[in-house]
Amino acid sequence: MALSHAILVSLLDCPSSGYDLAKRFDGSVGFFWDASHQQIYRELAKLEAANHITAETIEQDARPNKKLYSVTESGKTFLMEWLDQSVSLCPIKDDLLVKLYGGYLIEPDAMVKELRQQRKLHQTRLVEYQAIEDRFFPDVEALSQKGTYQYLTLRNGIQFEQGWLKWCDEAIATLQSFVESPE
Amino acid sequence: MALSHAILVSLLDCPSSGYDLAKRFDGSVGFFWDASHQQIYRELAKLEAANHITAETIEQDARPNKKLYSVTESGKTFLMEWLDQSVSLCPIKDDLLVKLYGGYLIEPDAMVKELRQQRKLHQTRLVEYQAIEDRFFPDVEALSQKGTYQYLTLRNGIQFEQGWLKWCDEAIATLQSFVESPE
DNA sequence: TGGTCCATGTAAAACGTTACATGATTCC
DNA sequence: GGAATCATGTAACGTTTTACATGGACCA
Numbered sequence: 001m002a003l004s005h006a007i008l009v010s011l012l013d014c015p016s017s018g019y020d021l022a023k024r025f026d027g028s029v030g031f032f033w034d035a036s037h038q039q040i041y042r043e044l045a046k047l048e049a050a051n052h053i054t055a056e057t058i059e060q061d062a063r064p065n066k067k068l069y070s071v072t073e074s075g076k077t078f079l080m081e082w083l084d085q086s087v088s089l090c091p092i093k094d095d096l097l098v099k100l101y102g103g104y105l106i107e108p109d110a111m112v113k114e115l116r117q118q119r120k121l122h123q124t125r126l127v128e129y130q131a132i133e134d135r136f137f138p139d140v141e142a143l144s145q146k147g148t149y150q151y152l153t154l155r156n157g158i159q160f161e162q163g164w165l166k167w168c169d170e171a172i173a174t175l176q177s178f179v180e181s182p183e
Numbered sequence: 184m185a186l187s188h189a190i191l192v193s194l195l196d197c198p199s200s201g202y203d204l205a206k207r208f209d210g211s212v213g214f215f216w217d218a219s220h221q222q223i224y225r226e227l228a229k230l231e232a233a234n235h236i237t238a239e240t241i242e243q244d245a246r247p248n249k250k251l252y253s254v255t256e257s258g259k260t261f262l263m264e265w266l267d268q269s270v271s272l273c274p275i276k277d278d279l280l281v282k283l284y285g286g287y288l289i290e291p292d293a294m295v296k297e298l299r300q301q302r303k304l305h306q307t308r309l310v311e312y313q314a315i316e317d318r319f320f321p322d323v324e325a326l327s328q329k330g331t332y333q334y335l336t337l338r339n340g341i342q343f344e345q346g347w348l349k350w351c352d353e354a355i356a357t358l359q360s361f362v363e364s365p366e
Numbered sequence: 367t368g369g370t371c372c373a374t375g376t377a378a379a380a381c382g383t384t385a386c387a388t389g390a391t392t393c394c
Numbered sequence: 395g396g397a398a399t400c401a402t403g404t405a406a407c408g409t410t411t412t413a414c415a416t417g418g419a420c421c422a
Contacts (some may be wrong), residue, residue, distance in 0.1 A: 009285040032280030064373040087278040095270040097215030102192040103332040149286040152354045163346040247401040
């Protein structure tokens with residue numbers, strides 16, 4: 001149910017086309033939600049049918065035309081009703097941990113490689129987040145309320161990734177002993 | 184696709200009925216995967232049809248009969264093929280962060296309350312994880328390889344929850360200033 | 367001429383959620 | 395007498411993923 005809310009929050013921040021949204025969900029919005037362009041287009045169609053957003057067609061000459069979506073009053077009300085409800089913990093689903101749980105079935109060496117690979121991916125993401133922090137939030141004291149809220153979501157992403165790096169290091173160090181001296 | 188792998192990994196660790204699995208997914212397996220009993224029964228039927236698991240009916244007098252599932256050779260092969268493939272980062276979807284991103288639309292006071300509530304939920308989960316750590320992993324040095332792998336998944340859960348607590352505290356402290364002196 | 371970017375979508379299959387359904391036993 | 399536990403499922407619906415589809419502009 002929350003994809004619609006993620007889209008509304010993002011559109012409220014800045015009216016955009018489906019294509020733009022898809023890119024944002026792949027970038028900055030990506031630190032709290034993930035969605036493919038197919039999902040986004042379908043959800044936009046639904047939100048428009050429900051009058052929560054309106055589209056304005058922008059004619060472009062060197063490029064395909066695009067539809068610029070904005071949130072309506074009804075959409076804002078719909079979003080605020082959701083904001084007023086309390087949320088529960090999000091369910092955990094992590095392929096890597098399933099794999100690790102059954103890790104004893106494969107070579108310790110292969111598992112260490114996999115963890116190193118994961119560590120690299122998290123490292124890359126952390127660098128991206130930190131670049132956003134440096135570029136868009138250089139002076140935290142000077143932020144508006146809205147800016148502060150957005151900054152806090154970014155901080156969450158940064159802390160998460162740092163946690164991952166720390167855990168990967170711990171796990172790699174532990175498994176290293178199996179590689180050196182297998183039981 | 185990974186629900187099947189999570190079930191196989193868990194069944195390989197210990198043959199069980201659907202009911203038992205559902206409870207484990209709600210408990211210890213819950214720190215890396217989440218699934219309802221309906222999903223589990225459906226997936227078990229599929230896995231049995233694919234010959235990845237076999238069922239043995241256990242007659243019980245004071246209780247309903249149950250089907251005890253075990254992983255077949257074919258199931259083990261299927262799982263190991265998956266274990267050999269490298270996994271990508273798991274997509275992030277977090278209601279709380281969507282809410283926070285649009286947090287400027289509601290009262291700072293309401294947002295602080297919500298964060299306190301979340302903090303409590305994470306705290307509860309952390310205590311559960313630590314209880315598992317104390318009960319089942321009192322001597323980390325003495326663990327078998329299999330035990331070590333399972334311990335590492337638990338450590339991941341613990342670190343995560345500690346990260347959440349830290350972030351919640353940071354966020355609450357930041358928002359507190361809005362409650363005391365609104366812009 | 368081959369790839370990436372812009373821009374929008376459809377369709378089918380897999381996966382997840384919610385509600386419904388049953389029935390004995392055990393504990394308070 | 396009522397609730398929880400054990401134990402299994404079905405059905406409808408909603409969401410997500412994967413694959414397919416189009417077509418011009420721009421760059422090397």
